[in-house]
Each structure stands twice: as structure tokens, then as C-alpha cells.
Amino acid sequence: MKEKIFVYGASGHAKVVIDIIERQGVYDIAFLVDDDPVLKETDVYGYRVIGGKAELLAQREEVAGGIVAIGSNKVRVKVVGWLAENGMCLVSAVHPSAQVARGVILGDGNVVMAGAVINSDTIVGNNVIVNTRASIDHDCMIGDGVHIAPGATLCGTVTVGEGTFVCAGATIIPNLTVGARAIVGAGSTVIANVPDGATVVGSPAKVVKRF
CATH class of the missing domain: 3.40.50.20 (Rossmann fold)
Known part of the structure; x- marks a missing residue:
């Protein structure tokens, strides 16, 4: 049963x-x-x-x-x-259409939605949402309580700090760090590290608010 x-x-x-x-x-x-x-x-x-x-x-x-x-x-x-x-x-709940690659480590309480991709050797913390058709490439580090919104793209070796919200359609280029409790605005393109508690928007993304 x-x-x-x-x-x-x-x-x-x-x-x-x-x-x-x-x-x-x-x-x-x-x-x-x-x-x-x-x-x-x-x-x-x-x-x-x-x-x-x-x-x-x-x-x-x-x-x-x-x-x-x-x-x-x-x-x-x-x-x-x-x-x-x-x-x-x-x-945790992982949609059958999601692609979770070899070497991925998923924590507890996670939701991985339809069409999402999590590529090789990425580590996902606890209570994370990887929303519809979000893409997380190889060797990323996703902290606890993060929400990766629909259609967002994280390229390889990206680190996202705990409690951060990566909004719909945002893109983060390889080898960057997005700090804890940050917000990456919808459709933004992140080409530089994002500090803790910062809100960044635009393409390229710029800091518009700090907490």
C-alpha cells in the first residue's frame, strides 16, 4: 500500500x-x-x-x-x-516528465514540475520549487527554500543562495553566484554575481533594490 x-x-x-x-x-x-x-x-x-x-x-x-x-x-x-x-x-514530488540527470542530489520537500530539467551533478537543497519548464544545468548548487519559476534558465555551475526567487523566464549565465534571499526579475539576464538580499531586473540585470 x-x-x-x-x-x-x-x-x-x-x-x-x-x-x-x-x-x-x-x-x-x-x-x-x-x-x-x-x-x-x-x-x-x-x-x-x-x-x-x-x-x-x-x-x-x-x-x-x-x-x-x-x-x-x-x-x-x-x-x-x-x-x-x-x-x-x-x-518530494517530481513530475514524470521532468528530467533529473545522473548525479543529481535532491533534498526533502522539493517540487519538480512538468518539463523541468535538472542536469548532472547539481545539488538541490530542501523545500525548493523547480517550476514548469525551468532548466538547471550541470554542477549547480541550489540552496534551501529557493523558487526557480517557470521557464527560468540556470546555466552550468551557478550557485543560488537560500530563499532566493528566480522569476519566470530569467536567465543566469554560467559560473555566477546569486546570493541568499535575492530576487531575479522576470525575463532578466544575469551576467554578474548578485549580492544577498538584492533585487535585480533587466537585460543585463542591474540592482534596483537591496535589503
């Missing part, structure tokens, strides 16, 4: 994650969890939203683990921290 898991989140992003889990065929979804009280006792694709954190704690014995289906890096990391504090483990 397949292990039963929960999906934390009931938004559009969660719909995509549910579809991946169903297609992957490794786990059965027992229920959904969402902190929005309006969503309690609703359903998504036939799966019931039991409520938020309190309800999950009450039903935790029914599941072997779960996955956080929240696109926001900041919110996702907070939820992951709470789950860890309460002794709940995370699983």
Missing part, C-alpha cells in the same frame, strides 16, 4: 502539486491543510481541506508525512519550520 501524506496548501499552486503526486503514483493524498478558515471543509480535486495547524496536529497519526504546496518562499519556509518543530517529515 502507498503511504498516505498531506498537502499543506489549497491554492492554485497546490492544484499543480496534487496533479504531480497523482501522476507520480508514489503516495496517496489523505487530506489538505490550509490556514485560511474560509477553506475549511472545502475540497480541491476531491481532497478535503481539514483546516489548519490544529487540525493537522489532531490527525497527524493518519499520515506518514507531507509536502508544502505554497509558492511564496517566505511563507513556505515558515510552514516547514513549524512542521519540523512538530516532528513531521516532508516528501
Whole structure:
């Protein structure tokens, strides 16, 4: 029998994650969890939203683990921290059409979506989203809590720090480092290292904000 898991989140992003889990065929979804009280006792694709954190704690014995289906890096990391504090483990979901090459190391709680490519000897941390048709080439290092958005391209030997958001259609040329908690704007072309906490936009990308 397949292990039963929960999906934390009931938004559009969660719909995509549910579809991946169903297609992957490794786990059965027992229920959904969402902190929005309006969503309690609703359903998504036939799966019931039991409520938020309190309800999950009450039903935790029914599941072997779960996955956080929240696109926001900041919110996702907070939820992951709470789950860890309460002794709940995370699983990963990889769409069958994704290409994960030889030598790739994937952490826990990751979502790899349809058409994504992760090439040889890349290391992906925990709770990372590699979104639809994103491409990560060889020998990259992806930190915890990163979101690589649809259609983004990371060339070889790129390092991305924890909590960074690489927006849709962005390109990062080889051998660069994008710092932690940075934002690479949609469609940007990154040709130089990006500092921690910086937002870069344009082609070539330039820093427009720092935190």
C-alpha cells in the first residue's frame, strides 16, 4: 500500500502539486491543510481541506508525512519550520516528465514540475520549487527554500543562495553566484554575481533594490 501524506496548501499552486503526486503514483493524498478558515471543509480535486495547524496536529497519526504546496518562499519556509518543530517529515514530488540527470542530489520537500530539467551533478537543497519548464544545468548548487519559476534558465555551475526567487523566464549565465534571499526579475539576464538580499531586473540585470 502507498503511504498516505498531506498537502499543506489549497491554492492554485497546490492544484499543480496534487496533479504531480497523482501522476507520480508514489503516495496517496489523505487530506489538505490550509490556514485560511474560509477553506475549511472545502475540497480541491476531491481532497478535503481539514483546516489548519490544529487540525493537522489532531490527525497527524493518519499520515506518514507531507509536502508544502505554497509558492511564496517566505511563507513556505515558515510552514516547514513549524512542521519540523512538530516532528513531521516532508516528501518530494517530481513530475514524470521532468528530467533529473545522473548525479543529481535532491533534498526533502522539493517540487519538480512538468518539463523541468535538472542536469548532472547539481545539488538541490530542501523545500525548493523547480517550476514548469525551468532548466538547471550541470554542477549547480541550489540552496534551501529557493523558487526557480517557470521557464527560468540556470546555466552550468551557478550557485543560488537560500530563499532566493528566480522569476519566470530569467536567465543566469554560467559560473555566477546569486546570493541568499535575492530576487531575479522576470525575463532578466544575469551576467554578474548578485549580492544577498538584492533585487535585480533587466537585460543585463542591474540592482534596483537591496535589503
